[in-house]
Amino acid sequence: MLKVNNVTKKFGELVAVNNLSFTVEKGQIYGIAGPNGAGKSTVYNLITGNYGYEGSIEFNGRSIAGLPPFRIAKLGIARTFQVPEIFPSLNVQDTIYVGSRFGAKGGLDTKYSDEIIAFVGLKKEQFQNTGLLNLLGKKKLMIGAALATKPEILLLDEPMAGSNATEISRLMELIKKINQELGITIIIIEHFMKVLTELTEELLIIESGSMICCDKPEIVTSDPRVIESYLGDSYAEDN
Ligand SMILES: Nc1ncnc2c1ncn2[C@@H]1O[C@H](COP(=O)(O)OP(=O)(O)O)[C@@H](O)[C@H]1O
Ligand SMILES: [Mg+2]
Incomplete structure (x- = not known):
C-alpha cells in the first residue's frame, strides 16, 4: 500500500533520513521506533509532502513524490502530530x-x-x-x-507521549478499533516498546536516519543491535 524507496532527506549538512526503504501492507499496524532525532517525524513529513526528498514514495502503486500536502491528504493519507495541534x-x-x-x-x-x-x-x-x-x-x-x-492510512506520531497508564490503554483500544472496525491501515511512531509489541505486526527501528532492522516486534526487540543502540541494558534485563 505504502512503499518508501531509498529515500534520503538532508537539512543542510544533516542527513535526517538516509537511504531508507520500507513497505507497509494494507490492513497492517506498522511500528516505527528509534532514539530522539532519529528522523522518525521527518519520515512522516516526507510521506505527507511537507518537504522534497531524494528517492520515491508510492501509495497504492502511484508515486506521490512532489504532490502538495492537501493532494496527499485527499488520496487517503492522514496524520497526527506529537503535540496535539488544535484550534x-x-x-x-x-x-x-x-x-x-x-x-x-x-x-x-x-x-x-x-x-x-x-x-x-x-x-x-x-x-x-x-x-x-x-x-x-x-x-x-x-x-x-x-x-x-x-483516510486509507493513518500516521500516528507518538500518540502516547505524556499519557499515564490509563490513558495509554484507552488510546491503545482506540487504535485497535480504528484498524479493525474502520479497516484503516496504521503507522505508529512510539517510544513505549510494550505498546509497539502489543499493537504492531512489523516494527522498523531507525537510528540517525538509517534502518537498523525491520521485522516482527518480538524479533526486533531481541536483536542485539537494537538493544545496544536503542533499548539499552535495562530493557534487556527487564524482559
Ligand atoms: N525542518 C527542519 N530543519 C532542520 N532540521 C530538521 C528539521 N526537521 C527535523 N530536523 C532535524 O532532523 C533530525 C531528525 O528529526 P526528527 O525527524 O524530528 O526526529 P525524531 O522524530 O526521530 O525525534 C533532527 O536532528 C532534527 O533536528
Ligand atoms: Mg519525532
Whole structure:
C-alpha cells in the first residue's frame, strides 16, 4: 500500500533520513521506533509532502513524490502530530468538520463526522470548546479530525507521549478499533516498546536516519543491535 524507496532527506549538512526503504501492507499496524532525532517525524513529513526528498514514495502503486500536502491528504493519507495541534477557539464538532471539509474527498460529510465524534468517544463533548479538553480528549480530537478525512492510512506520531497508564490503554483500544472496525491501515511512531509489541505486526527501528532492522516486534526487540543502540541494558534485563 505504502512503499518508501531509498529515500534520503538532508537539512543542510544533516542527513535526517538516509537511504531508507520500507513497505507497509494494507490492513497492517506498522511500528516505527528509534532514539530522539532519529528522523522518525521527518519520515512522516516526507510521506505527507511537507518537504522534497531524494528517492520515491508510492501509495497504492502511484508515486506521490512532489504532490502538495492537501493532494496527499485527499488520496487517503492522514496524520497526527506529537503535540496535539488544535484550534482552541473552536468546539469539538467544528474541529472535526474542518478535517472533513478540507481533507476528505468530496468535502464536508457531517453524517460521517458525527459518527467519528462518537467513535473516538467525544459525543458528550461535541459542543464543548476544544480548549477545555484534557490531554486524552485533545488526542481523541486530533485522531478524530484525521479520521474525518476518510483516510486509507493513518500516521500516528507518538500518540502516547505524556499519557499515564490509563490513558495509554484507552488510546491503545482506540487504535485497535480504528484498524479493525474502520479497516484503516496504521503507522505508529512510539517510544513505549510494550505498546509497539502489543499493537504492531512489523516494527522498523531507525537510528540517525538509517534502518537498523525491520521485522516482527518480538524479533526486533531481541536483536542485539537494537538493544545496544536503542533499548539499552535495562530493557534487556527487564524482559
Ligand atoms: N525542518 C527542519 N530543519 C532542520 N532540521 C530538521 C528539521 N526537521 C527535523 N530536523 C532535524 O532532523 C533530525 C531528525 O528529526 P526528527 O525527524 O524530528 O526526529 P525524531 O522524530 O526521530 O525525534 C533532527 O536532528 C532534527 O533536528
Ligand atoms: Mg519525532
